[in-house]
Amino acid sequence: MPKPIRYYVRYVDAFNRRVGRLITYLIFVMIGVLLISSIARTAFNSPMNWVVELSQFMMVAYFLVGGAYSMQMGAHVRMDLLYGRMSLRRRAALDVVTILFLIVFLVTLLLGGISSTQYALQYGERSYSSWAPPLAPIKIIMTFGIVLMLLQSFSTLFKDLATARGEEWS
Numbered sequence: 001m002p003k004p005i006r007y008y009v010r011y012v013d014a015f016n017r018r019v020g021r022l023i024t025y026l027i028f029v030m031i032g033v034l035l036i037s038s039i040a041r042t043a044f045n046s047p048m049n050w051v052v053e054l055s056q057f058m059m060v061a062y063f064l065v066g067g068a069y070s071m072q073m074g075a076h077v078r079m080d081l082l083y084g085r086m087s088l089r090r091r092a093a094l095d096v097v098t099i100l101f102l103i104v105f106l107v108t109l110l111l112g113g114i115s116s117t118q119y120a121l122q123y124g125e126r127s128y129s130s131w132a133p134p135l136a137p138i139k140i141i142m143t144f145g146i147v148l149m150l151l152q153s154f155s156t157l158f159k160d161l162a163t164a165r166g167e168e169w170s
Contacts, residue, residue: 001162001169012155013072016148020069023062030058050131057138064145068152092163099157106150113143 037051070076083091112169120136126140127133162169 001158001167004074005158009158012151016068016072016152016155020066023066023069026058026062030062033058049129050133052132053127053129053133057133059100060138061141064142065148067125067145068148071149071152071156087130089164089166092160095160096157096164099153099160103150103153103157106117106146106153110146110150113139113146117143129140 033051033055037048040046040048083094086094117136119138120134120139125135127135159169
């Protein structure tokens with residue numbers, strides 16, 4: 001593989017690894033928020049209407065921003081009926097084909113995310129709940145997560161192309 005592609009893969013993988021490891025700690029924040037809500041509801045009979053929605057926003061951030069890291073670590077679910085029996089080069093060739101579909105899907109998702117984020121920023125879109133938080137911050141985070149996933153998809157594509165061609169990837 002050419003040097004620019006190797007640099008791209010190295011930097012995208014390193015960035016997504018750092019972001020992914022950082023975002024894993026968000027689960028503890030979610031646990032804390034839900035614990036505070038539970039204590040407030042049971043001990044003080046004071047339900048907090050914002051907790052469920054904030055937890056949903058944090059879960060979306062956790063899922064989307066951590067998606068690229070999960071892809072890098074090979075932690076996504078696979079249907080392994082025939083795939084596991086294939087040689088490494090055949091698996092890489094199959095991955096090249098399937099990742100092209102993923103890239104098309106992510107580009108479509110990114111275009112929708114950008115459009116939705118622009119709308120939220122332009123019109124001050126808010127949630128329809130009683131808490132009514134602005135939706136722009138979570139939409140920005142969602143779009144950022146899609147960008148990370150798209151960058152990681154290209155990184156994975158380059159590595160799979162090299163493997164399918166029998167090249168050593170280090």
